[in-house]
Amino acid sequence: MKKFAPETTIIAHGDGDGTIAAAVCRKAGAEGKLITTQPFLLHKLPDLAGQTVIVDIAVDNKNPQATLDWTRRNAEYIVMWIDHHAGGEALAEILGDRFIYDPTAPSCPTLMAEYGFDVPAEWAAAANACDRPTEYAAIALSTRYNSAFKVALVALQNGDRQAVEAVQSAFIEELITGVESLLVTKRAAIYPALEVATNTAFDRLTELVPGVVYTDVPEGQGGVDLTSLLVRGYKKAPVVVVSTTSAQNNEPIVVVATDRKDLNLVQTFGLGSGAPFRVILTGDKADLDYVRSVLK
Secondary structure (H helix, E strand, C coil), X not given: CCCCCCCCEEEEECCHHHHHHHHHHHHCCCCCCEEEECCCCHHHCXXXXXXXXXXXCCCCCCCHHHHHHHHHHHHHHEEEEEECCCCXXXXXXHHHHHEEECCCCCCHHHHHHXXXXXXXXXXXXXXXXXXXXXXXXXXXXXXXXXXXXXXXHHHHHCCCCCHHHHHHHHHHHHHHHCCCCHHHHHHHHHHHHHHHHHHHHHHCCEEEECXXXXXXXXXXCCCCCHHHHHHHHCCCCCEEEEEEECCCCCCEEEEEEECCCCCCXXXXXXXXXXXXXXXXXXXXXXXXXXXXXXXX
């Protein structure tokens, strides 16, 4: 079985697939710091200072050069990089046989099992279901993590910066010890109500202006699975507007998101920074008439 030195740091994608892959690394002896991130944020991490394994992190498809430059700078510390996403071929030129890669693998843990890691069948099945839900049926383990993770994401949106990392760490500990995490259990138990609120908000989607749909989340209703709401909303229109209140100060906010590649919402609303595909409007800009006037 593959083994890592105890001091090995783990960098993993934070979804179910990546979190389970991180647990496989723990099982293989890596006891160092756990860092969860996204492909488009990898190059913003500090340069490495010790042995590191990277799992389930793809090359940033919008800025591949940033990933490659970061990798070249840190190559001497990367003992292994394991991934199954398309577009990773250039990493092999930098890392050689330290890059374990197969874009046909349904999940990172499944690929790790093929290369000699100890991956319980339940872990692999859960990872497959998390990463390719249309191809692999959900099992209790994948449903448990996804439910807790989505609730943690809502907590993060509401200002709890540690919520997601806490669930990820607790779930890994649960996998390693075989003892169910109370935190994961509590978070997962909240999800059914969150799902109802999300469905209610989706059912209220109406046209704001051509090409834009709008819904609201009334104060006191609790959070919604915003990512799910937006993705489903894109099937009705390429721009989705959600009016709600900030969990941090109860002030009105408006979330505007798009799947249009030609629309930069930061520029559209005259903001100083942010993601071009999703912005949060506050203060005077958190006004539906203002949003309508900008998007019409």
